Amino acid sequence: GESVGLHLPTLSVQEGDNSIINCAYSNSASDYFIWYKQESGKGPQFIIDIRSNMDKRQGQRVTVLLNKTVKHLSLQIAATQPGDSAVYFCAENINQAGTALIFGKGTTLSVSS
Amino acid sequence: GAVVSQHPSRVICKSGTSVKIECRSLDFQATTMFWYRQFPKQSLMLMATSNEGSKATYEQGVEKDKFLINHASLTLSTLTVTSAHPEDSSFYICSANEGWSTEAFFGQGTRLTVV
Numbered sequence: 001g002e003s004v005g006l007h008l009p010t011l012s013v014q015e016g017d018n019s020i021i022n023c024a025y026s027n028s029a030s031d032y033f034i035w036y037k038q039e040s041g042k043g044p045q046f047i048i049d050i051r052s053n054m055d056k057r058q059g060q061r062v063t064v065l066l067n068k069t070v071k072h073l074s075l076q077i078a079a080t081q082p083g084d085s086a087v088y089f090c091a092e093n094i095n096q097a098g099t100a101l102i103f104g105k106g107t108t109l110s111v112s113s
Numbered sequence: 114g115a116v117v118s119q120h121p122s123r124v125i126c127k128s129g130t131s132v133k134i135e136c137r138s139l140d141f142q143a144t145t146m147f148w149y150r151q152f153p154k155q156s157l158m159l160m161a162t163s164n165e166g167s168k169a170t171y172e173q174g175v176e177k178d179k180f181l182i183n184h185a186s187l188t189l190s191t192l193t194v195t196s197a198h199p200e201d202s203s204f205y206i207c208s209a210n211e212g213w214s215t216e217a218f219f220g221q222g223t224r225l226t227v228v
Contacts, residue, residue, distance in 0.1 A: 032215055043119070044219045049216075089157070098162070100147045101147070101159075101217055103158075106155075
């Protein structure tokens with residue numbers, strides 16, 4: 001299963017499926033975007049980032065897509081594994097020293113075997 | 114990658130008491146640290162920006178006298194929740210940027226429970 005387009009608070013997929021998690025960001029001046037994974041009771045863990053001069057960036061099993069026209073960010077996870085189960089947040093920043101990350105709403109990803 | 118250590122990871126305190134949470138950058142110097150608060154099933158909300166050697170900048174709606182922030186060195190920022198009440202129970206998370214980099218490193222969070 002996968003979700004495209006709108007932000008969903010929860011996403012349930014089967015192990016091995018591809019997952020797509022969406023995020024709409026708010027500030028048109030933002031030019032640095034990051035996806036974080038947060039497991040229960042822990043701090044956010046960096047997954048992948050992208051700067052506004054790019055529209056796609058790939059990592060290991062993950063891809064981030066950026067659409068500045070509609071202020072939309074997505075995270076694609078290939079071959080989702082049970083260990084990917086967590087809450088995923090996007091964050092934005094105006095790429096200026098001393099400025100904080102602003103977090104979007106999270107999506108809880110549940111992966112069943 | 115750079116490591117940010119937050120202490121304690123869990124704390125339970127009585128109403129009316131104060132609690133101090135420490136955020137340390139272990140292998141880099143952090144000119145700026147940030148404090149976030151996270152309620153259950155919600156996102157991280159920025160509380161304040163902590164600048165080394167100067168006063169913290171608080172977000173709208175965050176009481177500076179309630180949440181005291183001290184950033185006395187390039188590796189340590191502290192958040193003190195004063196006169197804690199049950200509604201202050203939350204997950205508090207700090208992050209630190211190395212020098213003037215925009216890359217943030219997060220602590221493991223502090224679960225505060227006020228009884």
